[in-house]
Amino acid sequence: MEIKQYLTTVNFTPSTNKQNKYIVIHYTANDGDTAQGNANYFHSINRNASANYFVDENEIIQVVPDNYIAWHCGAKTYVHPYCRNTNSIGIELCSRKDSNGNYYFKDETVKNSIELVCDLMKKYDIPIDNVIRHFDVTGKRCPEPLIETTAWEGYKTRLKNEFLGSNLDDNKEGDNLYQNINEVPEWAKNTIKKLTDKGCFGNVNKLNLTDEMLRVFVIMDRYIG
Ligand SMILES: [Zn+2]
Numbered sequence: 001m002e003i004k005q006y007l008t009t010v011n012f013t014p015s016t017n018k019q020n021k022y023i024v025i026h027y028t029a030n031d032g033d034t035a036q037g038n039a040n041y042f043h044s045i046n047r048n049a050s051a052n053y054f055v056d057e058n059e060i061i062q063v064v065p066d067n068y069i070a071w072h073c074g075a076k077t078y079v080h081p082y083c084r085n086t087n088s089i090g091i092e093l094c095s096r097k098d099s100n101g102n103y104y105f106k107d108e109t110v111k112n113s114i115e116l117v118c119d120l121m122k123k124y125d126i127p128i129d130n131v132i133r134h135f136d137v138t139g140k141r142c143p144e145p146l147i148e149t150t151a152w153e154g155y156k157t158r159l160k161n162e163f164l165g166s167n168l169d170d171n172k173e174g175d176n177l178y179q180n181i182n183e184v185p186e187w188a189k190n191t192i193k194k195l196t197d198k199g200c201f202g203n204v205n206k207l208n209l210t211d212e213m214l215r216v217f218v219i220m221d222r223y224i225g
Contacts, residue, residue, distance in 0.1 A: 001115050003053075005062045006039040011050035013069040015086070020066055020124040022088035023117055023131045024073050025155075026051060027105070027143030031097040035061040038092065051090035053116060057108035060116050064090075066124075075138040083130075083137045089120055093143060103144040110155065118162045128160055178209040188214040191221040 028038060035054040039061045042050050051072045052064045064070040072090030073083070093113050095103045117131055133152065134142035146152045178184045181204070184192045195217065196204050209217075 001060060001112060003060045003062055003116070004035075006036070006043065007065065008039075008042045008050060008063050009044050010046045011042050011048075011071060012064040013071075013085075015067060015069050018067050018069060019087055020089050020120070021126065021130060022083040023120055023126055024083065024088045024090050024134055024137060025113070025117075025131070025143055025146065026072060026090060026092045026134045027095040027103060027145060028054070028092050029103065029142070029144070030095055033094045035059050035094060038094070039063050051092040053089070053091045054094065055091060055109055055113045055116060056094040057106040057112070060112055066120070073134050073137045075140070078137060079139045080132070080137040083132060088137075089124075091116060095143070095145065105143075105145050110158070114155075114159050114162050117159055118166055121163060122166075128156065128163065131156070131159065176211050178214070179207055180205045181207075184209065184214065188218050191218045194221065 033056070035056040036059070038054040041047065042063050048071065050064055050070045052062060052066060052070045054061050054063060066089055069085050070090045071085060072092070073088065074085050078084075091113060093105050093109050095105060097103055120126065121128065121131065133146060134140050135147055141147055146155055178192075181189065181193055181196060184207075192207070192209070192214070195201065196207075201207055
């Protein structure tokens, strides 16, 4: 899904060395608000709060760039030992209230957020265990619809499936075939260089190596030598 940008001019701290190690999920605690409505709200007036992204059932809007610090999980005391605004990306999901006054997310909103989280996990090499809730950082009941353990586990399962599925798609699309040493990714270069130097391949410009083959060669090189 396309990510729109409507960057705030005030609600963030610039940074030149931010490392994104966590993704923190929030809810807006509103009833039927939109990503654009939130982007407008945070756009040019200091709200002493923000997030990197707002997600609703129709779109994803980025308000603070990933490399800048959004103000989404700051607190006086923390329950999480490491996750802070300075090393995380904050994502707000627009919420709704049912007739009993309970907050919930529309399924499309959840789906859009999972797509976004998945992209960010890949982009910054963030493991699924580091996708956490505001609740896990400070103890605040946010995101309310995902506080219950089974609800959160359900979210993580969907995320895991999406992540695995999209990796398969990536391989299909790219069907990465490496033909010479220059095309081989860094992590496998030494190993393949050794093999080509030893004359293991008939034609060093037509290696026809897949990622799986690289993985096997590297593992053998590492453990068998
Ligand atoms: Zn929150």
